Amino acid sequence: MKLMVGLFAIIVTLLGVSIDGYNCKVVQFIFGDSLSDVGNNQYLSKSLAKASLPWYGIDFGNGLPNGRYTNGRTVADIIGDKMGLPRPPAFLDPSLTEDMILENGVNYASGGGGILNETGGLFIQRLCLNKQIELFQGTQDMIVAKLGKTEAEKFFQESRYVVALGSNDFINNYLMPVYSDSWTYNDQSFLTYLMETLQTQLTTLHGLGARKLMVFGLGPMGCIPLQRVLSTSGGCQEKTNKLALSFNAATSKLVSDLSSSLPNATYQFGDAYDVVNDVISNPEKYGFANSDSPCCSFGRIRPALTCVPASSLCKDRSKYVFWDEYHPSDSANELIANEMIRKLGFTALNNVTNAGPSPAPAFAPSS
Ligand SMILES: *[C@@H]1O[C@H](CO)[C@@H](O)[C@H](O)[C@H]1NC(C)=O
Ligand SMILES: *[C@@H]1O[C@H](CO)[C@@H](O)[C@H](O)[C@H]1NC(C)=O
Ligand SMILES: CC(=O)N[C@H]1CO[C@H](CO)[C@@H](O)[C@@H]1O
Numbered sequence: 001m002k003l004m005v006g007l008f009a010i011i012v013t014l015l016g017v018s019i020d021g022y023n024c025k026v027v028q029f030i031f032g033d034s035l036s037d038v039g040n041n042q043y044l045s046k047s048l049a050k051a052s053l054p055w056y057g058i059d060f061g062n063g064l065p066n067g068r069y070t071n072g073r074t075v076a077d078i079i080g081d082k083m084g085l086p087r088p089p090a091f092l093d094p095s096l097t098e099d100m101i102l103e104n105g106v107n108y109a110s111g112g113g114g115i116l117n118e119t120g121g122l123f124i125q126r127l128c129l130n131k132q133i134e135l136f137q138g139t140q141d142m143i144v145a146k147l148g149k150t151e152a153e154k155f156f157q158e159s160r161y162v163v164a165l166g167s168n169d170f171i172n173n174y175l176m177p178v179y180s181d182s183w184t185y186n187d188q189s190f191l192t193y194l195m196e197t198l199q200t201q202l203t204t205l206h207g208l209g210a211r212k213l214m215v216f217g218l219g220p221m222g223c224i225p226l227q228r229v230l231s232t233s234g235g236c237q238e239k240t241n242k243l244a245l246s247f248n249a250a251t252s253k254l255v256s257d258l259s260s261s262l263p264n265a266t267y268q269f270g271d272a273y274d275v276v277n278d279v280i281s282n283p284e285k286y287g288f289a290n291s292d293s294p295c296c297s298f299g300r301i302r303p304a305l306t307c308v309p310a311s312s313l314c315k316d317r318s319k320y321v322f323w324d325e326y327h328p329s330d331s332a333n334e335l336i337a338n339e340m341i342r343k344l345g346f347t348a349l350n351n352v353t354n355a356g357p358s359p360a361p362a363f364a365p366s367s
Helices: 002-015 074-081 100-105 128-148 149-158 169-172 189-205 236-263 272-280 330-353
Strands: 028-032 103-107 160-164 212-218 267-271 290-294 320-322
Touching: 002 160, 002 290, 028 074, 028 290, 074 160, 074 330, 100 103, 100 272, 103 169, 103 212, 128 149, 128 189, 160 189, 189 236, 236 272, 272 290, 272 320, 272 330, 320 330
Parallel strands: 028 103, 028 160, 160 212, 212 267, 290 320
Antiparallel strands: none
16 A cells, blocks of 8 residues: 555656645756756856857757757756756746746756865856856745735645765866866865755755655766876776765765755765766666767867867767767667656655654655
8 A cells, every 4th residue: 555655656747737725836946067057057157168159058858058068958957857847947037927937946057066165166157056046046035925924835845856066076186287176175085065054054944845856876987088088097096986976975865965965855866876887887788889979079189168150060969978078978868867756766665664753755746
């Protein structure tokens, strides 16, 4: 019987989340970096990190660049789709209105952004997580003005939250000698600094109403093409991968601690490190043909956003793990999303099965 309830929760989740007692839909608020950006940086006039040139977006909608740093969908797009949640528009989209927010949520993710304010400084303009949270507070004020405090509070408590940052804090900060964090900290003290910052940020979000929140971990970022060219062998940077693994372990613990200490919080952590690592070593096993170079490439010139009109494209985009020097392709994102759903979904089902008075699983709508 309890198993049935669990299955029902998951089926309802997959079919869509709209069976609430009041009129507001369940929507998502997404905080992230270029892996989740859906267009914010296109509106930052001075940003050097923009996915605004062909061939970004070639497999999405009309095929024109849309601000996503990939050929198709992001991981958050795919997970949201499978949960039956609408895709939130970019916060900086000038057409954003209160009604659109109530219908679709908001995405604050910004290419180059990090958990730390100083991360990605070389890109000149990007929204760091603190800034994204500040903008979310502004969004709340707008919704409170429209719905009143009580309804707005309900709306924000029922919403889903995604926090997906961290790779820039390493790749575009700690691991780059031009940033002072790289000589101020060592591996351990930098991780502690990141975790203290993230703890404050996740607690702030709880204070703002976030109850059902997912934190995405990092993949094997030492294996992105841009990191491979740093070694003479072209192999993965094991030091960078080790940093990703320690970030994931520490974040997983932080999220689980916050989930049990913050009232009514269901905070979950999910990563796809192992699967992506396996795809990189055994691409054929997963139907990929290439796992070490970008599909969209500019030959030997290799800045982070190499995909420009003069770049050449691989023949079959679905067979490349990496789209550009930094970002996975649509098909790799699908694999990552499926792995995260498998991990997070199974946790929810198992926890429903033994549920005592614990909070509802994050993916199941509360009625
Ligand atoms: C970080 O950025 C936020 C938002 O932009 C700002 O309010 C805060 O003072 C900054 N913190 C530090 C330590 O610079
Ligand atoms: C937690 O949930 C209970 C029951 O819905 C509610 O009465 C209480 O105010 C909530 N507390 C917080 C801090 O959200
Ligand atoms: C069986 C199972 O997945 N249990 C998980 C339930 O949730 C807690 C944290 O909220 C995990 O620690 C358990 O592993």
